[in-house]
Amino acid sequence: MAGRRRGRGNNNVQQQQNPKSQRKAPRKALREPAAFAKSTGYECEVPHEKLTLAQARRGTPANRPARVYADGIFDLFHSGHARALMQAKNVFPNTHLIVGVCSDELTHKFKGYTVMTEDERYDALRHCRYVDEVVRDAPWTLTPEFLTLHKIDFVAHDDIPYTSAGSEDVYKHIKEAGMFVATQRTEGISTSDLITRIVKDYNIYVRRNLQRGYTARELNVGFIDEKKYRLQDQVDKMKETVRTVEEKSKHFVYRVEEKSHDLIHKWEEKSREFISNFLELFGADGAWNAIQERSGRMLQFLSPLSSPRGSPSSSPTRRRSVSPDLLPSSASLTPPSSPSSRKKGKRSANKAASAQSRRVQ
Known part of the structure; x- marks a missing residue:
């Protein structure tokens, strides 16, 4: 462990000294796609001893994980499939999950036509994060020979009896052998439900x-x-x-x-x-009335002397300001006589003229 830590420290120093080489380093995926199982089966150096449920639940050594197998059609791979595989992967502390996928020929014979081809379904399973190994052309019913070939310790599936190929439950012999571990189905989603939505x-x-x-x-x-x-x-x-x-x-x-x-x-x-x-x-108290009043005062101040009595121009101050030389004679200041007085004056003048003529005679 100390040597590994020391080596990591040296690598960090080299990366800090050569930042350009660090930039040029290719990026790796978080995890490569799962590998396909070999046709010859699982090969190991040490003899493969069968695990019991108690041993698997306690945890196994790092070089001997519990090999759990889950199979299916996995058409239109959806979250229900992923949840079932997640449960199978986490059923034991140390698990190597093997997923078997049936071929098109076998599926069309026992279940029906698929939307995705077998190669598409194989590749979809390889890219699921919980899968460690994919078995192509998996059998419809698990035989002892197949279990021995791939060194399978346990089989994971939901515990609802799966009626197919003339059997009431294709996992009955697995359950009787004590190799079955149950997972829970995700309600509300399945491949049949998705196809029903499309048809609808x-x-x-x-x-x-x-x-x-x-x-x-x-x-x-x-x-x-x-x-x-x-x-x-x-x-x-x-x-x-x-x-x-x-x-x-x-x-x-x-x-x-x-x-x-x-x-x-x-x-x-x-x-x-x-x-x-x-x-x-x-x-009433507006500016227009004030303007009119002011303009009236100005007109009264600038009006001529012949303005009528009672006007501002006939005031005593106005009369005092006029010089005596400009005043008219006393004869012109007499008030004019009325028409009746004029007639009386004419009559008296005629009488005086006639009297004077009599005197002369």
């Missing part, structure tokens, strides 16, 4: 793949069905366009309503301001 929404997925460029022949869709799907796509596009226009119109109406409210609010503010300014200017 078949039209949606066909239309989607037609839109993505797949041909009707690749999707096994007839001429009439293809035209029907194309027409449905056009109708959906029109609906989406109408929906978009409606949303935009609603937004436009909302904006116009907001603008109208703002304009009305501003108009009310301006009208109040105009009315207050008008009242301030033309009211």
Whole structure:
């Protein structure tokens, strides 16, 4: 251990001294894909002794992990599969998990048609983090020869009886031999459930793949069905366009309503301001009356002498300011006579003239 620590320290020093070499070093994955099992089976130097459940649960030496086997179809690999393998990997403290995957021929014979090919299913299992080894073309029923070939200590599967190939439970002999360890199924998800979802929404997925460029022949869709799907796509596009226009119109109406409210609010503010300014200017105590009063005073001050009595220009101060030379004669200052007095004056003048003429005679 000390030598390993010392070596690691030297490597760290070398990496610090040569940072460029550290940058150029290729990145390694956290874990390489699981290896495929050899057709000749598991080979080990020491004799492989069978483990008991008690020994496996206590933990085994590092060079002798418990070899646990789990098999299945693993079509459309999903989280339910991964959870089952996780339980099988953690069933003992030191476990080497071997996963057997049945071939297409065997699966189609005993269970049915698969979505993924056997090579795709093999490769999917190799990239699961819990898997240490993958057995291709695994048998449908486990035989003693197969268990001995791969040095299998225990078989992991859910404890629900698996009826297939004319047997009520294909794991019955494994359970009787004390080699069975149970895992729990994940409810709500399975390959059958996923296929059921696809079949239920078949039209949606066909239309989607037609839109993505797949041909009707690749999707096994007839001429009439293809035209029907194309027409449905056009109708959906029109609906989406109408929906978009409606949303935009609603937004436009909302904006116009907001603008109208703002304009009305501003108009009310301006009208109040105009009315207050008008009242301030033309009211009883407003500035307009003050201006008129001032202008009247100025006009009275600048008015001529012939202004009527009672006006500011006929005041005593105004008369005193005029020089005596400019005053009219006393005859012009006599008030004018009325028409009746003029007639009386004419009559008296005529009488005086006639009397004078009599005297002369």
